[in-house]
Amino acid sequence: MAWNRAALTRREILEKCIALGSVSVVSSFPVAAVLDAFGQMEARNRRPTPPNEIGPFYKKRAPETAMLRAPGDPGMPLAVSGQVFNTRGDALSNAVVEVWQTDHLGHYDLDGYRYRAKLPADHSGGYEFDSVMPGHYPDRVCQHVHYLVTAPGHKPLITQLYYATDPVFEGDPDRNFSRDPLIHNRELVRPVMLTGDPKEIQAAVRFELVLELL
């Protein structure tokens, strides 16, 4: 008989394991309550954010500022926000998120710290920054923001954020994300919400970050 993964629920599998003796429940609470707690804990678990190359232009000692965009900067205003978790689902309030990107023309600032920031997470692991939509760097296919995320007791995460609106994807990132040979995982291409009126349109993106424990 072919194995049918959908035939049994996770709970049914656990109950079967208990019946067969491969799982023991040692608790003063009823088995059903323990199974519920098990399920809830599993539901909190998160898959680690896929890593991506660090690229050549990381610069340390970036300023702690959430406003990367200076008044009058050309380019589409962009607001990025998210939360930092670990794979157990815990929000990491002691995480530090470093981001760096090009300006709207695709140029990195190597002499200073334009479009570079260090963002300590807030009490709920949250982070946010205001920037502009980066341009296309000459070496790269897609617009991107670099991330280095660190937290005590966790593996540093190096990854990149991409935008579903990138013209390279022609509106279909599911099919076209691999047009950038550095994008190995569709998950890094995030949906973009456009807000404001046509004269002052703004882009907003959420990017959750999940770190692995050491």
Next chain:
Amino acid sequence: MRRWHGPHLAFLLWFAPALFGDGQQLVKTLTVPPDAAVQSAALSPKGDFVAAACRDGRVRLWSFPSGELRQAFDLKDQRISGVWFSSDGTLLAAGGDRGAVRIWSLPSGKLKDELSVGARVETLTISPDLSLLAVAPAGVPAQLWDLDVGRVLTALPPKFAGSAAVSFSPDGKWLASADQDTVIRIYEAQTGALRASSEDFLLETFAIAFSADSRYLYAGGADKTISAIDVLSGKVARTFPKQSFVVGALRLSRDGKSLAAVYFDEKGFSNPAPVIVWDLASQSVRTTVQPGVAPNGGGFLPDGRLLLTSSAEGKLQVWSVR
């Protein structure tokens, strides 16, 4: 050091127009099949061989200056990420995009060593006594291998990511790594024990080269300067005048008096960028050339000539700097 410019800088090769600037002379053109475009190249220290990593997954080896094709090696069906000669020119190593490393003896072309590092080989270097190999896989710590027994001695971990360049000192005592966390680390070559580190760099270093007496490590990268690091202390002893371009590669002359630096423009890789030969004693410019062709390999010959290689329309050109 990783290839010539480093893997994420290899795009330089694709933009190279077939032009030569002042101060350059075409010495040789080496042809490859149409589907085997040259990605990067290496010149043997004695100038008797040129090796090229080709896009058809083969390493081609020519005698130089005759231009006779000697061998074509493969790397277990992997794309070639770079080719390197040992400092005495008796070994040729190649790394692949899925972690294979093969080392051949020269001039026989016989396979000497074969190993895997698990991820795309960014760069590698062989110790002067040919017993050790330092190799940097993409995004993870570099590895120090004992080639005599074919095993990893130790890993060389940065705080995060991997290494951009690795180099043994000419006396064989030290191994330096320029790491992507922007720190330059000096290890005891035989053990991999960390002996000094330089944390003064804000940006990544792409190229390193030891002085002839092994006392200093020259380092250049995204900060557009070349720094001389005291190997024992890890302190920056002096800094060369800052340029407008990023340092992509460094080569020391055989007499130890000159340092060739290949620069590139991070704002556009097809933009003109110079090759500067620095006088090490005075830290002044000895020669500047503005290549119309982005170099992808080369070095100084025993007679003092600086030869550089570049790809154009799939061919490999060797040119000298006057």
